[in-house]
Amino acid sequence: GENVEQHPSTLSVQEGDSAVIKCTYSDSASNYFPWYKQELGKGPQLIIDIRSNVGEKKDQRIAVTLNKTAKHFSLHITETQPEDSAVYFCAASNPEQAGTALIFGKGTTLSVSS
Amino acid sequence: DTEVTQTPKHLVMGMTNKKSLKCEQHMGHRAMYWYKQKAKKPPELMFVYSYEKLSINESVPSRFSPECPNSSLLNLHLHALQPEDSALYLCASSQGGGDTEAFFGQGTRLTVV
Numbered sequence: 001g002e003n004v005e006q007h008p009s010t011l012s013v014q015e016g017d018s019a020v021i022k023c024t025y026s027d028s029a030s031n032y033f034p035w036y037k038q039e040l041g042k043g044p045q046l047i048i049d050i051r052s053n054v055g056e057k058k059d060q061r062i063a064v065t066l067n068k069t070a071k072h073f074s075l076h077i078t079e080t081q082p083e084d085s086a087v088y089f090c091a092a093s094n095p096e097q098a099g100t101a102l103i104f105g106k107g108t109t110l111s112v113s114s
Numbered sequence: 115d116t117e118v119t120q121t122p123k124h125l126v127m128g129m130t131n132k133k134s135l136k137c138e139q140h141m142g143h144r145a146m147y148w149y150k151q152k153a154k155k156p157p158e159l160m161f162v163y164s165y166e167k168l169s170i171n172e173s174v175p176s177r178f179s180p181e182c183p184n185s186s187l188l189n190l191h192l193h194a195l196q197p198e199d200s201a202l203y204l205c206a207s208s209q210g211g212g213d214t215e216a217f218f219g220q221g222t223r224l225t226v227v
Contacts, residue, residue: 043204066168101147104156
């Protein structure tokens with residue numbers, strides 16, 4: 001089955017700096033890679049996703065890159081703000097399997113200090 | 115409306131109690147999921163319902179019993195739980211394909227005493 005590795009487990013940055021979180025996956029059939037942000041006491045919230053036919057996707061300060069050959073994908077947050085502080089999870093899924101579900105990385109706790 | 119609603123938000127139950135967690139979505143999604151999340155850990159898949167039929171059961175103990183009464187509702191029936199079952203239980207839904215966005219509810223914080 002799929003296995004997703006995520007690094008680093010914690011990341012501390014100054015406000016305005018960039019933050020990068022990296023994930024690798026094991027199943028070459030996985031085709032969908034979302035990123036979730038989870039704030040304390042809340043459920044995970046989808047912030048951006050990418051499909052395997054795309055190498056990069058950007059949404060304002062957030063971008064995701066995908067390297068299918070190397071089986072890794074990354075989240076880039078620019079101009080970080082204190083409200084970006086949260087736990088971030090990457091995930092992967094194989095769309096060929098009906099009713100399939102996401103397999104999550106272990107998460108990265110991002111702290112942005114002002 | 116991209117909302118998945120879970121009730122209750124908090125639940126404390128004894129090991130001999132029977133309780134149910136409820137989840138509702140009105141996005142027309144055909145797949146619904148139960149995840150369990152322990153503190154400082156990622157969500158861990160428990161069950162997947164696809165078109166109201168159970169399609170994945172990740173070897174979850176029988177003290178957890180899922181039910182999908184219709185395409186908008188998902189229940190998780192709890193009976194004879196153990197203290198180690200205390201966790202955040204998350205419901206999610208998606209269009210159904212593995213490459214479609216999954217939306218999560220806020221979760222039910224369950225404490226077993």
